[in-house]
Amino acid sequence: MHLNSRTLKAIAWSTLALSTANAQYIIDNLSFGQKAGEPISPNLRGIPHYSAKGLGWDIEILSDRAVLTPPWPGNKRGALWSEDPLHHAGDWNAELHFRAAGMDRGGGNLQLWYTKESQKNEPPASLYTAPKFDGLVLVVDQYEGRGGSVRGFLNGGDIDFKVHHDLDQLAFGQCNYAYRNLGRFSVLKMSQANGKFDVTVDGNPCFSTDKVRLPAGYHFGISASSAENPDSFEVQKFLVSTTNAHTREEPGSHQNQAAQNPNQQQQQQQQQQQGQTQQQNVQPPPRVHGNWLQRTQEQNKPLDPNIPQMVEDVFAANIKSQQDQFGDLHNRLQILNHKIDGLYDLLEKVIADNDQRFDQLMGRITPMHDQISATMRNVEKVERTTMETLRDLESKDFKDLLNSVHRSIERGQSAMSANIPAAISDIVDKGRPSMTSFFFVVVVVQVLVLCAYQLYKKRRNSAPKKYL
Template identity: 55%
Template structure:
């Protein structure tokens, strides 16, 4: 199959443009925590290009990999982070925040994600309900409506006094539920602004999206948090990354991370590669077989473009490299999605297993408490009641029964004897019968003796 060089050129440049459009460039002076293994603060006291503030005598604590805006104890604290530089970009940009909230079972507090004008930035940390008339956008993360957590978006042009509004929660233009407390993992909230829409995402899933909001440039990013006086929540900020898809709009250019290539070595590798390709083509022609020109290799060695003489080979090499980049990027994305899905499944499975255990434990505890209450009631009854009167009553009852038996027993026995004993008539009859029998026996004896023969001596 023959493919024209113009077609290859078109495909290569289209693929390259698509890859470039998907690339994200981090704005370093508006971000921190974007580099793994690098401390967000060089001296553990401040973050470059950011202002850290607290209320009264409290200052947020800066650690190597996080900033604690509000501590777990004591409550009633406020902390904030404000970028010193504004965002000079009106096109496609993304700001994402990694945070964690921990506290007691019924803890309270809130977190604000700000994008406001210069007049509101760098002020004392505050919340939506205590803020003055601000100009910009704020995302509020709190336990609104008792759903375990929610994310809501508010807009203001500097004319609305939200803290004096009778129902400030009705001013939200978008919201979604998100259980952010005591998760054990970081929560990721992403604000994506593009030409034509504004989208808020939570942990990679869309929270709400609108095409009626367009944020201007020159505004400042900020994060603030406040905790309740009783049962406070602790808010930790781990990352804040602002990125854009256009490298020319970055406030700071990327620094060279790799040493310059060895051009002589690359030229030798390129010559050797081209020689092998030509030899392979000649062998295919001699054997009457066509090479599979549409197959894309899994990896290519680094070569210098000037060493590839043929225009078709140049564009084929560019096309293959861009396809490899896209394939590897798609593979990484799939692996990350699979890891995220597996982690969510393991988490859900673990939670499903823990819930029945909690129920059984609660039922067992309730039964034990019930037995303890019953035992305590019996002990209190035994200790508080006097059984002397009861024993006297039993004793008197026994005495009464004894006296009754002494009085009634002879009469009862007499009645039994009289009712079941022999009568006088029967006794006389038996006596007369016995005498008659004896008399008869004596008469018979005499008669027999008189009739017996006599013996003489």
Template identity: 55%
Template structure:
């Protein structure tokens, strides 16, 4: 099967379009666990672009696919995760949290989903009931009112101390019931903010929705959890912030992206290298690797001007063309190597020499001899031979019939027992029995008598 360079280019274009479409939604520096099969932490101690906090010498346990905020053993543990970068969107965005809670039958604890100003992210891990005056939104998951679990939303502009309020639960602007403990499955809490409304969903179903809340940009996301003496273990598996806007997005590090002039220089350099001769291909590969290192995966909304967008797209298309050309050359090299290997193999198949011809003649001679023997055996008459064998067998049978009875008589007559010997044996046995009986009677009469 031969794959043309046009087919490879079409596949590369399709892959580039699909990747660009997916990358335009997820905000990577505000998310973790969004890539299937990828580790949350590169070193199992930190999460990129996130601040991991604990209290009382306890730190959350970071595993390959989850973060354990509170352990399954008692001790009133508290911990939190906070983004180190704020959200730069004021329009349509969605934040999704996948978590799980396990514990004993009467376990207690709570989980908070924060969207507040930076000051809250730098403080000790707090819950709704212990936090100071904060500015922003918090969603609380706990066993409020003993209903097996609920999700409640609270707003604060920095003027209310919810912890010191006589009845903080009355300040919730929305709530719904959700049995989140010991489900065996992950619970998905989603906060969707769009122009004109705010909606909270749990496991794909609407929890509450309002058109009177508009969250500002520049705030920080956070996740905190606390457990009681009878603990609940809260695990966070992923946190994903996404947007449908393709013209604006997060800028975690502007210095990592080259400028428009750099993009243009790289494009010119790649174009010149594409027309070099075969003697400069090694240098071209080195330069292409450098360009690949400079052009890392970025979010589309971080490129704000059309000129930067065109330069970035041009560079990436140039790299794809180079890679497709390399693949085409590799396939041609493989075809040439296979043809050379086939030619070498055919050259090794030499004509039959004289020794091989002699071997074939010997084999033919053996076949002729074998055929002659078979023919002789099939043509000869073996009746006389069979009659002679039959006559010999009859003579042997007659000789045995005549000599065997006489031999048996001689053997029987010389080895048979005599009558005198038989009588002597019988008399000796009778004498032995009588002697044994007399000895028995004598001992019995000499034994002491017992009287009752």
């Protein structure tokens, strides 16, 4: 069977369409932190393709995250603004990984901007201090004391948010989300696809509308502000992706594509139409490595060293011959299959690790559940005993007992009052001395004193006399 060049091209395009129908491509010059294990800044002084600016302090850029507002002191601001705009008018996604931490009553807000004019030369602003802008802003703050919320605002450049009398009523969508002190990074994602604009938080739907369609040519920005009791806002990564296969937007590339020869554009359109017509009659070839669930042994074979492991990005207009186009497409399809196989292996490993962790966690939870049950039973016993004692105290009357105790005390007091004087009188009568004994003692004392005096005089008279 002979296949001409057009048939081969149609087969290649069909295979590419089936393989990359749901693929997302990261736009490198609008993203940072997309490569795991690599620092977001090569010199820890700035993020490539982004302008960093702080108000009251300098933004701290670490190897894996950027600190927009410090944990202390408060009333600080910080912002990151993309140098280049988004040139894709079709479907795209913007994903922000952020974290907020602070004291119990800390405050502040975080904004994700998509505006026509970049504010990189302006002081970092929040929703309530921003000048007139044309675009969208998603605000994360503690609106109305709900513990956290995500709200979306649109402005056509004719509303001054700083002086608006009731700014909170302008939100076209909102949801509650407690974002503070989670200990992990939250994921705020906005996407435009299939005529709808969706906002999700940690993979959960926040709000959605089909009345918003954001144009191309706008800039992304991330800003944060802290209150007097501050919250520290940190940004780990910001990913902008699209279904377009261009993973990098070169400066001036869109102008160069628009300036192509009109005849060349017509030829390309005719070739695409012919390829689409032939796709209807050509069946796509079978996959080399089988489906996702049943993998063959071919995947475990060593890779051919002649097969390239990575292909640089080039413009389609730079590939002239059909043979080069087919070779480039073939190499990219092989690389895509290898990447999918690697992702499948990684997914299997993650699932196995999660199962092991789940088993370990369940093994720890079971003894804890038994201990908790025993503690609950002891608490129930104490409560039951307490209720029985309280019920006994409330049901019995202690009036008679108190009266009996009172009478006993009165009887004891009366007996003591009657017996104590008689006992003291008896003791005094029995223990006092008689008058005879008293007089005898007095006479004896006087006789002894007289004898002592006589003895003294006798010794004095018998002593020798001394004359002067």
